[in-house]
Structures are given as C-alpha cells and as structure tokens.
Amino acid sequence: MTPQTLFSNASKSFHKGQYTDALASLNRLLDHSKDAKTYVLLAKTLVALGFREEAARTFVLAAELGGSRAEDHYAEAMKIHFELGNDDLALSLGRPILERARRDPDLAFIIASLFFKRGEKDMIRVFLPALSTSPNSRHNSLALLLLTGTPENPRDRETVANLLERMPRSMVIIMAHLVFQREVNNFAEMERLQPQIDRMLSMNAGQMMRAEAPFYNLHWLANEPLNKLASYNPNAFPACNPAERLAMPHRWDKKLRIGYLSSDFWHDHATMKLVGTVLTQHDKSKVDVTLFCYTDEQYLKAEIDQDRSHWGRIVSVRNMDDAAAAKLIRDSEIDILVDMKGHTRGGRPGILNQKAAPVQIAWLGFPGTTVNVDLDYIVGDRYVLPDQSKPHYWEKFCRLPESYQPNNPVDRPRRKLFTRADASLPDDAFVFGSFNATRKISVANIDLWIRILKATPKSVLWLMCKSDEARDNIRNRITAAGIDGKRVVFTKVVSYEEHMARLTLADVGLDTFPVNGHTTTSEQLWAGLPVLTMKGTHFASRVSESLLRAVDLPELIADSENDYVRRAIDLYENRDKLSVLAERLEANRLLKPLFDSERFCRHLEQAYALMADRARQGQAPDHIDVPALEARAEPFLVEG
Template sequence: MLEHRVATLELVLSAYQSGDLAEALALADATQETDPDRIADLDFLTGGIRLKVGDRAGAAKAFVSVAHSASAKASDCLVLAIDLLFSQSQFEALAGLVDLVAKRLADHQTAVFKVVTALSTLGRLGEAHPIIGGLDCEKRPHLNLLIAFLATSTDRDGLYPVLLANAARYPNNAFLLSALFLRAQERCDFAVTDHFATRLQEPGFGERLAAFELGWARIVRTDDEGEAAKPFFGALEVMRHRAQVAEPLSRRAIRPQGRIRIAYLSSDFRVHAIMTLFQDTLLWHDRSRFEIILLCNSPAGSEVYQSTWPDQVRSEVVRVRDMSSEAIIQWIRQNEVDILVDLNGHTAQARLDVVDLCDAPIKVTYLGFPAAVVGVDLDYAITDSIVTPDSSKPYYQEKLCRLPETYMANSMSRRTWQKRASRESVGLPQGRFVFGSFNASQKIDRQAIRLWSQVLERVPEAMLAVSCARPVVAGNLRVAFAQQGIDAGRLIFFENCPGAEFLARMSATDLVLDTFIYNGHTTTSDALWAGVPVLTKKGKAFAGRVSESLLKAVGLPELVAQDADDFVARAADFAEHPDRLEALRMRLSTQILTAPLFDAERFTRHLERGYEMMVERARAGLQPDHIDVPALPARNEPFFTPQEADHGHV
C-alpha cells in the first residue's frame, strides 16, 4: 500500500511535469494518502495544477488544506488561498479562515485586511477580533475597518479584553492602543493608562500614538495646553476631509442688517448634560433681536424630549440627522445663517465637516468640548477669563469671546429643587463625615486617588462615597485606594440612578471632592444646585478650571485651593470644623438664588451681547478678534425662589 501511495504521488508529479494536467488531476483525485506530510505535498501539487487549468476555486480549496497541515509551505499556501478567494469574492470562505490567519498570518497585513474586509462585507465584523490588530492603521482602507470595528462593538465590557489581547499581540498598532487607553480611562485601569503614558514618550512611536488619540481622551489625560492643542485623531480627520474637497465654499459676507440669525448645531437636543445646562438659554433668547434655528442632529427619540418645549422653540427645530453633510452646508447657505454655533466640538456625534466647510460668516464653538477645537475652521470659542486667561490665547486658533462671571449656561427648568436628603434614604452612614465624588470615572486619575487618600488619612473617621456606574470600575478603584493605604471599608460606591436620586445622594454628603485635570462640569453645577460645597484646586487648562469658574460665579471662591497641599489641608479643615462647613452650606443656599451661576436670563443676555459684538466687527469689515463681554449691573433681588420650584415653576 505504501508503494502505491508513493507511486501515485510520483505519477501525479510525472503527469504534471509532462504537461498532461488532466491526467495529473485524475490521479490526484484517485489517491488515498494517509500520511499527513504526503497529503500536504499532494494538496500543494494539486493546487498548482488547478490554478494552471483555471480552476481558481479548486486551487484555493487545495491551498487551504495545505494551510491546515504542518507543512513548511502552510503559511505561503494560506496567503495564496486568501488571494484566490478574495479575487472571487468568496467572502464566506474567507470568513472561515479567521482562526487560521490568527495562527499563521497574524502579522501579514494584506492577508488580515482581506479576511477582515470579507467579514465586514458579510456584516460580521465583530468576528474579526482575533486578528483586528493586524491591520495597518497608517493605511486608510485598513483604518476604515478599524474604525468600523470599534463602532460596531457595543458591548464595552466584552470589547475591553479584545483590545487588551490585540494590544499585547500588536503593540505598535497605535489606533487600537489609543482605543484601549480611552476605555482604560473609563474603567480606572491605571496599569494600562500608565503603560500608554510610557509609550507616548517613545521617540517616533509617541508621535504616531498621539496622532490616533481621541480629542476627549487627550483633554482627560493632560492639562498641558500646548500638548492638548496638537492635532489628534479627530482634528486630523477634519483636515484630511477638507483636503479632499475640490472647491470648498468661500465665506459669505454677513447680512448688513436685520435680526441676527443664529443656528445651533448639536446632537444633544435630548436628555443630555448639554441640555441640563443650555435649555433655559434657548427659552430666554430675545426673538425680537435674534432669529434662532436648532439644527438637530440628535438620535431618534429626541422628539419625545423636545415635545416638552414651548411651541416657539419646537418650531425652530430643523432635523438634519438624516441629511448629508453637503445638504446641511447648502441649507446653511440658502438660509443665510449669520452665526453657526457648534455645541459638540470633538465629540462622538459631531458634524465637524459641516462646521469646517460651511460658508457661515461667523463660526463659533461652545459648551460641548472644553478645549480648543483643533483643526476646524472656527472664528470664536465662547469661554470666560478663568477657564481661558490671557496665557491660554496662544493655544487657540479660535479667538476667545469671554463672557463675564462664567462661560457655562445653567438651566433650572431641567433640574428639580433639591432639599437635603436624609442619610438613611440614600444609603449613607449616620454620624460619619462623608466626602463625595460624583464625576465620571474617566476623570479619576492617579493624582485624584493620591490626594483623596491623603484627605482620608488626615480625617480617619471620614468615608468617601463615589458614584460608580460599573462593578469593574469599583473593583479597580478599591485596588488603587488600597495601594495608597486606604481600606475598602471606607469607600461607598453608588451605581447609576435617575437625576433626582443623583441630586439627593449629592445633597446628603458633606463635601464633594473634585477631580483635577478634568473637573466636574455639569456635575459641579449639579452639586452646587443640590446645596453641597465642592472643593477644587486651581487648574492648568480649560477642563481643569471649570469648577473654579462655577464656584466664583456662585460666590464661594474659598472653595478653590491653590495647589495639592492646600486642597488636602482645606478638605481636612472642613471635616474637622463642621460648623464652618455648615455656614458655607447656608451661604450657598442663599447665593444660589442671587449669584450669577444659575441666573439663566442674565447669562443669556451676556451671551447675546457676545454675539452682537461678533456681528458688529463683521459688519464693520473687521476680522475676528478676542472679545471680553462686559457684565450687566448686578442684581439686587433674587431671580428665583424655592417656593417657585415647589409650585413647578422651575
């Protein structure tokens, strides 16, 4: 039998060499090899013969058989099989090769690309997870697949181990490493964020890595304004798109007279932090001086939220979610918008290509992104002198329109009036001083853990309540605090809850401790509305200066520490002298009703004056320049009373 097998293989080879390909295939089909090595040799020979006779499908099948063997030719045959299957659009067959590619060709970028493309075409891109890191993020078609892979991965907890595995196997895939870093921030996985920081320092690779970093991740990671202003992934995408436009529109001249026509573009006209802040401004806008348009890019279902708006505001909504960018740009042109205000910045659902390429005479960024909106053709950023002092100006391509008191709008109509909740009702212990942290987990870094731990060391009987959406985050935070010597028994973790309950939890704590590179923004505002003092320290960039802006706007500058040591000392002092803290809470409860922070009408008038000053320059033929909006005379009476809230007038 052995001699027959050897002879058959030799006969196949002989027939092939003599040019009798039909006979060679007939002999090959008739053989019954059992030795794996000889089967592989026969399949390799058969694949070559079938390729010569034009049977590409048969050749691919034979080469796949070799790829499954222990033959030295296995990897080369897998490359041949993938090329043949891809050329024939045999996507189902390619999809079945993922594990084999992971085993034999994990670093073969072309082979990986073809198999992942097949999975994408079949709508099964998630199955590419064992090899997705083998794509070359420097090549656009590969990068598009990487972007799509992340976009289709809705299971955050399931995606994380995939990213970890790919980062280990493909340590130089800068795109996936950046994606991993963003999710590590959310999980407070400090080992991964530390590794990312180390890799950023690598000559050559650090620059590549930074180019794939998302804008949001950048401003959470660093408070160096110069570093934050360097192009990151979203900015580079906008610039790339602009370079591909053959004839971009020139800017229109502004209309010489009439009501100022303002279009707000946002994906967040819905239940979202932006509307928690901005809704009352939409209600307070003076329609005798301004024509308001809401270019709504919000997801399906936002109509339910908007149904609570007054008829006037609902009539101003133009739904653009399903419009192409070109169509939105033409709409802005045809409707002669004077000022386009983008409320997204570099966030997930932004339409920054619209902002960049439209011909609006004045283009403004506001509220959605607390940093320079790098790479986008913008004229102004609406800020204030605390979040962007004069030293910030060199890091903004936009001119700064700085509002008095604070840049942040605030809405009372989106909040319930919060009286102090009992400890028992929210699950907090009686008789203990309770610090609170309610910021999103991605804002919590090692600096915050270190300073909060120092506070807890100074106040041994105190506890820290942390708002924490997911168990994995709580687990990582317990480890991080343990490394600082803080027992897990001093930590309380709250899960997500509705807004009213969130405010109630805040109100029952004694003092909220801020995060630092990226402060609480809406969260700090929420805490102050709930009557709880928030302790922060001076920051080095916009995102880390917001709490200072809000605290000064509500008349509590003593809650802004000068540095880290001062932060720890003040926190401990408040805990050791609860009478001082209670006096501060009493001041806050009064100043909420009189100070500028929650005075939406006053804020709106300042914002409108900023718009008018922009338009005055444009109508005078002047280029955009920095603007400092003057403050209106101070109010002498409360603009709001708790009784109004109790009767549903908030």
Template sequence: MSATIQEALDYYRAGNYPMVMSHLLPLLRDQKKVEPTLALVLAQSCLKLDQISEAAHWYDRASSPTLPNVKPVQLLAANLYIRLKNHVRAYEITKAMLKADPGELEALRVHRNCLRTLLLLDEIEASDRQVEAMMASGHPGIFDMEKPLEHVFWSENEAYAARLTKIDNGAACTSLTKMLRRARPHAFADRIRVAYVSNDLSDRHATMRLLQGVLLQHDRSAFDIHILCHTDAGLKAVDEGMRWKLKGLHDISRKSDDDVVAMLREAEIDILVDLKGHTKDARPGIVNLGAAPIQVAWLGFPGINTGLDCDYMIGDAVVTPEESQPLWEAKFCRLPETYQPNDDRYRALPPPAERAALGLPEDRIVLASFNSQLKITPRTFRLWMEILRQAPDTVLWAMVIGDEARDNARRAAKKAGIDPARLIFADVADYPSHVARLQAADAALDTFPCNGHTTTSDKLWAGLPLVTRKGASFASRVSESLLKALGFPELVAETDAEYIALNLRLATDHAWRASLKSRIAEARFRAPLFDTERFTRHLEEAYRMMVERARNGLPPGPIDVPPLPPRTGPFRT
C-alpha cells in the same frame, strides 16, 4: 481546501455574509487552532452584519503572528471589545501589541483609554510620563496619536494641546479654506440668524440639561434661531419633552455635510455655533466647509479646537484668561460671569434621598465625586486618599462603573493605607434621582486636571459645597468659574496643600459646612450661575458684538461682554 470552505469564500466574494457565517461558524467554533485567514473572513462577515460580539471574538482569534499585516486586525478586535465594554480584553490585546512593538502609537492610544477606564492608576501614571516625555521631545507622530478629548483628561499643557492634529469624522481646516469662507459675500439683516449644531439634543444629555433654558429664552424678535440636530435615535427616544419645546429644530441626521452647509447658506445664517468641538460623533465638516461668515465654538468641548475653523471661542475671564489667547486660533469671546449656561426652570430639584436607601453610613462624613472615572487621575486619587487619611470619619462616594475598575480602586486605596471599605461606589441614575442622592452627601470632591463641568454645577444646584483648585487649562478651570459665578471664591484653592486643607475643614468643621450649604441654597436663585435669563441676554450681546465687528469689516478679535447691572432680588422663588 474543503468544499465548505470554498463555498464560504465564494459567498464572501459575492457579499453574502449570512451564508459565510452559516458555513464557517459550525466549522471553526470548536477548533482550538484556526486558520487566521478563515477567522478573518468570518470576523469581517460578522462585522458587516453588525454582530459585534462575534466579530470581536473572530478578529481576536485571527490575530496570529502568521497573519500578514496583523496590527490592524488586533486593533479592530480591541476597539470592538471596548464597544462591548470588555476593556480587560482590549487592555490585554494592546498590552501585547506594545510589548511586541513599543512604537505602535495607535495601540498606545487605545491602551491608554483602557487604563483610564479600568483605573489602573500606577500604569496610568507611567504612561502619562512616557507620553509627556515624547511630546516634550517632539517624538514623530505623537501629536497625531491622541484625540483632543483624550488629552484634556490628563494634561493641562495647552501648548501641547494646540499641536494635536487627530480629528474624527473629517479633515482639518486650512488657511485656504478659512480665507475662502471669510471672502464669501454676506448680507447681515437686523434680526441676527444663529444656527446651533449638536447631536446631544435630548433632555437626558448633560449638555442639553445646561443649555435648554437658553434655547427656550432666546429673544426671537431679535434673533432667528435654528437648531440643527444629528442626535442618534436612541437618545431621541428617551427625551422627556425638551425636543417638543424647541422652535426651529431641523433634523440633519440624514443630510451630508455638503447638504447642511448649502442649507445654512441658503438660510443666510450669520453665526454658526458648534456645540460639539472634538467630542463624540461631532461633524467637523459642517464647520470646515465654511457654513457661515461667523463660526463659534462653545460648550461641548473644554479645550483648544485644533483643526476647526472657528472665529471665536466662548469663555470667560477664568477659563479663557488673556495669557492663554496666543495658543488659540479662535479669538476669545468672554462672557462676564461664566461661560456655562444653566437651566433654572426645567432642572429637577427633588427632596434629598435617604442615606439608608443609597447604602451610605449615617455616622460618617460622605465626600462625593460623580465625575467620570476617566477624570480620576493618579494625582486626583492621591489627594482624595490624603483627605481620607487625615479625616478618618470620612468615606468616599464615587461613580465608578465596572467591577474591574472598582476592584482596582480598592486596591489603590489599600496601597495608600486606606481601608477599601471606605470607598462606596454608585451607578448611573436618572437625573432627578441623581440630584436627590447628591443632597445625601456632606461635600463634593473635584478632579484634576479635568474638573467636573455639568457634574460640578449639578452638585452646586443640589446645595453641595465643593472645593476645587486653580488650573492651567480650560478644562482645569471650569469649577473655579462656576464657584465664582455662584459667589464662593473662597472654595478655590491655590495649591494641592490648600485643596487638602479646605476639604479637611469641610469634613471636620460642621458649623462651617452647614453655613456653606445654607449660603449655596440661598445663592442658587440669586447669583448669576443659575440665572438663565441673565445668561441668555449676555450671550445675545456677545452675538451682537460679533456681528458688529463683521459689519464694520473687522476680522474676528477679542470680545469682552459687559455685565448687566446686578439683580436686586432673587430671579426665582
């Protein structure tokens, strides 16, 4: 062993990672074949110093079959490449891992995420069939493989979703922890104390664009509102003023879960509302340590919150029908019109953008979908291509990020017999520009089994007609809920065939499409969907009903909030 290598290893043992890099990088960078152990030491040092690109490269180079216990190293490389948006290399690594060991479930999970990001639709379909068969047979470990959020993108089987056990950033609740929480003595006051927990507290985040109006319109004389924020610094930095408007905002970013729970207990919070569920960077420990006598799941995660100690799930008659209740541990608290809040005061509504500026043809019917590409399933894409096939004057305008994904979508269109030039891709835009560009389209397309959620309400807010179809899970029923709350149940198809037929009518019946646009624009300030004040009063009544049950010594049970009388005029002009 050379003196340089020995010194590098000594520095590594001492935790002096910059010196490890200064010794090993010049030595290894130009070598075609490196000693895997040295590459691993270098990779670990790079990662300790948050040099992600270098770390990914050296974990990749360390992934030799001669390295003992190489699989975790390969997975580290793949996950770091994903952080760097290099899904192609992550795909290659996990594909090779699965070829060597088809039973490596964590490699399968990561690989499936790469497939969806890259829109490799044929491979997605084969993989979905494989995983569904494994779930049907009860394959060992399969229900611990997939995260709940990953599951909703492709499956509407809630029986399978209820069996998922993978939880990020914490451990699942148990029957004992639930019992201990509910046994804690608590005194309810006349003014109900509600705490919301989220890391999305910025007006640049989709969830807060929906929720900010509710947080601002709560009746503070009847409700003591606390907003617990663990939003990352980057998202805080781009907030354009919403955070300054919020009263009762507490930054818990640097507090441990135990400290947060102690704070909530000291404040005698009656209702804890978890706005994250199983979404990115959630803190399930706050919920599962038993912070409040009543704990509620709402809004952030559109599915079964397995492993989270929540008494209630806020939904509505569409997204949480009675027949689904047996699969959920949380009891349904159903709001009368829709579960989704919307902000009618601060939400941007600029004039329409010009098609020419957006690269859109003036002489074609533009069908828009700005749902995440993770939601574009093979079934969804087939439906879209059939609409394009039967309506030759249409183009598909979709938000697909990444050259590889766009190329794969074009190849899939060509394979379906559609000219790839009829696919037009959009990038991410700031919110006012996004609402402006939506108005340049003629109609909107939905995704299945995970509908648009904020994206559907954005399209309706922009006056864009959208057709959906009935689903069998929370995530696949969201667009139906929103359309009905706006007063357009006729745009909810029962079958794939009806979905195609309704979209074809939208594409070809110009008078009907114009009528729908006019009616949607009128309903925007009359129907319940965008009526923030009405929604807030319904939500507050839900909280009152939860507290009333608890005051009376009753366990959590199904709640249906009665609707307020219909408005007789617009709530905004």
C-alpha cells in the same frame, strides 16, 4: 491505466512543475473518479497554471464532498475569490466556516474585511481576538478599525491590550490602551506606562500629540500648548476657508439667524439640562434660532411625547454628509453657526470645514481648542480662558462676563427623597462625595483623596461608579494605602430626580482633575452641596473654578494640591465654616449669575451681536470681552 496510477502520475507531474501533464492526467482521472483528493490536486494545478477562478470552483467541489478537511477546502476557495475581488462569492463561502474563522486570523481577516467594506462592523467584532493576537500587521490594523470607539467596551479593551503586546512601542496603541485603562481606573497600568509616556514627550512631543485624540488628551495632559496639537492635521481644511466664508455673498438682517449644531437635542441629555432654558429665552425680536440636529433616532423615539419645538426650529441633518449639511445651513442663511460638540463623542465638526456660515463658533461641548476645524471663536469666560491661554487656541476668544456655562433653574428638582441609610452611608460620618465619571479620577487625584481620608479618620468617600472593575481598582488603591475598604461607599447611576435628591446626603463634593466636573459640579451646587476644586492649567481643569466664582464661593478654590488637601481637612475639622459656606451657597443660588439663565442669555446674545458686527463690516475675528449687565439686587426666581 487505473485511477490510482493516473493520480500518482498527476501528483508526480505536479511536484516536478509539469503542470500541463498533471492537468492531462487529472482530466482523464475525472472520467473514472471524482473524490476530494482529486479535486484538491486539480485545484492546486489550476492555481499553478493561472486559472485561479476555476481553481476556486474546484476547491468548492472538494469541500462539498465532505470529509474532515472540507473546511480547509472552503477556506482555500474563499481566499482565492477574496484575492480576485469576488467579494460576494468569497463571503458566501465564508459563512460555513465562521466558527473556524474566530480562531484563524487569515480567515478572520478576509471575512471581517468583506463585512467592513459593507459597513457591517457590529457582527464581525467576534473576530477581534484572532485579529489582535495575529503576528500579521494588516490583521492588527483591521482590529483597530473594528473598535467601537467606546472605552467602556470590554472586548475593545482586551483587543487593545493584545495589540500592545504585539506593538509595545506604538504611540497610537499605548495611548489607546491608556484610554481603556482610565475607564476602569487601572492605576497600576497607568503608573507602569507613565515613564514611557514621559520619554516620548521629551523626545518628540509633536509626533506623540499627533497620535492622540483631543478629547482623551485633555484627561491626562493639562498642557495647553500640547493640547493644541492633539491630532493636528495642517490639511484638515484649506487655509483660505475663513477669509472665503467672510467674503461670500450673505444677506444680513437686523435679526440675527443663529444655528446650533449638535447631536444632543433631546431632553434627558446633560447638555440640554444646561442650555434648554437659554434657547427658550432668546429674544425673538433679535434672534431667530434653528437647531441643526443629528441626534440619534433612538433618543428621539424614547422622547416621542416630548416637545422640542420650544427650543427653536429643528432641521435634521442626521442622514446628510458634511457637504450636504453645510449647504443646507448656507441655504438657511445662518449668520452664526454654533458647534456644540467639537471633539466629544458623536460630534461632526467636519460640517464647519465646508464653509457653512460667515461666523462659526465653538461653545459648551468641548472644553478646549477644537483642532482641525474652521472656527472663528470659542465662547468661554476669563477663568476658563485667561489671557495667557490665547496663543494656545486656534480660535479667538469670546469671553462672557461671568461663567461660560448656562444653567437651567426651572427643571432641576430639589427634593429630599432619601436618608443616609437609604444610600448605605453612616449617619455619624463626614461624607466626601464625587459624582463625576470615574475616568476623571487620575492617579494624582486618587492619591490626594487618600491623603484626605488618612487625615480625616471619621470620614467616608462616596463615589458614583458604573463599572465593577473600576470599583475594584479604586477600592484596592485605597485599601493598599492602609485605609479600611468600608470607608469607600459606591453608588450607582440613578434617575435624574433621584440623583439630585441624593446629593445633599454628602457634606462636601470633591472635584476631579485634570478634568473637572462640568454639569456634575453645577448640579451639586444647585442642590446645595459645596464643591472643593483646584485651580487648573487648561480649560477642562478650570471649569469648576468658573462655576464657583459665578456663585461667589471662591473659598472653595484651592491653589495647589497641598492646598486642596488642606482645605478639605479644614472643612472636616471646622463644621461651622462649612455651614457658613453652605448657607451662602443657598442664599446665592437664586441671586448670583450661575443659575440666572435669562441673564446668561442676554450676555450670549450680546456676544453674538459683537461677532456679527465685525463680520458685517468684513473684519476678521478678534478677541471679544462681553460687558456685564448690572448686578441683580433681587433674586431672579422665587421658588414655590
């Protein structure tokens, strides 16, 4: 019998479902001919008979013979090994067809899944377009898992936009998409989706909030009752944790052992520019400081010549899981553990869900309640945490008497390095400046700035902007309102010293909402630039009010959107009034509490003492208001 007849018989038997007969014909055929089509038919027959591993090996034999369909045969072998759980074999077969996998969602899913299981996400994000445009929901779900978590990533932005086309009613995808669109100030897309968001809020606000990330929720929803529910999980930690922490055996000493937990313990991070001096000014006779650090090694390598020891004893928990880190903190007999990250990027609040210390508090990092985390207190002040907000926080309030934000008056340079010409600013214009991240510029925010520009014809808007796409979207919004695009001047991110020096080139800083400037606002005030803000309705939108009151400039706090516009116009039209405010800011800078880090430190230590006193007595946390020290009559610092 000829090879052609044997193959024909095998093929007929296979298609009739007579797989044993087909196998017999193929085995005889292989004594005469070993071509690709014979191996392929044999592999299919072995699959039908349940010999899948043998089938996979046979598909590889077919592929190794080459030909136009070799990639198809490798792909079939890889799929079988993947389904059988032979990950290493499947991955080895995927390497020759990586390029094809970028176009084939089934192959992309297999290869990406295998690398994902190994924790190697970075190299497989090339498959995001195939996975995010696939009609298969499993592929779409994997695409979500492969996102970097950084809204400025354009590939992630494209992926989420693709997923939205596939799942236009998915709350999770809609909210993720809007995060990326805010990052590039796509105001048109924000407005397009707003009616859908409003409908979702009215129909089932609780369900919608559970699909939201707390940090990004604050950027568009200044509603504390709803902010409290963002990502809420009632099972995030056992309800008995707080009481058990308080009742655990603990050695209390006269000196308090304070632990600070963060990934920001490096000199150039904005947080350390605020808090660094406070850490060095702790009273060593009353407070022992340990920094539990999980700072990324790349930042520490960049600061190899910087000494961090003056901040306190530094203990690394970077390579520990949450349970191990919590045990280390317990073994260190920490009295009060201060989480300085919360739900900001890179935070590890889960450490606090492992009963790490008798008293656990949130301070400075996250401007709102920290949902799903076992915390006793949040540290704030009466402006960011007014009485009416108490029901909307998981934590009890510990309010400092002036501002919750510390500030370093020593290492903030004040030098005149630039002229307006250096910054491409007109000498004869009134300059409104904003140096906040542009994602904080909401639709309502940009429209108020447009109203201000229309009413102040000899003014310009000076904005710091990282992204070309964001710059174009902002300019387009403003020019569409009939304003000359030349009246918007963009500036880039520069070194800290250069940034502080350029701030005084503006006449007035315009704050953003619903998320204010935080470090950015205090930097402008330190430089001598008055900042106009507006009263807010959640922590993140009340920060600048807190800072302005701590430097005694309440005239720069607007009561409403219309009042914000009115005050901006008034400062433009009445330069004498602006000069008086600038002079008062300069006089208050070294006298009022905002930049008085030593005074702030004493208030913070008193807060710690009051929290610890309750815990020593076995009392559950309750709201605390720290009394103020006597006001200073003389400047706290004399500049040389």
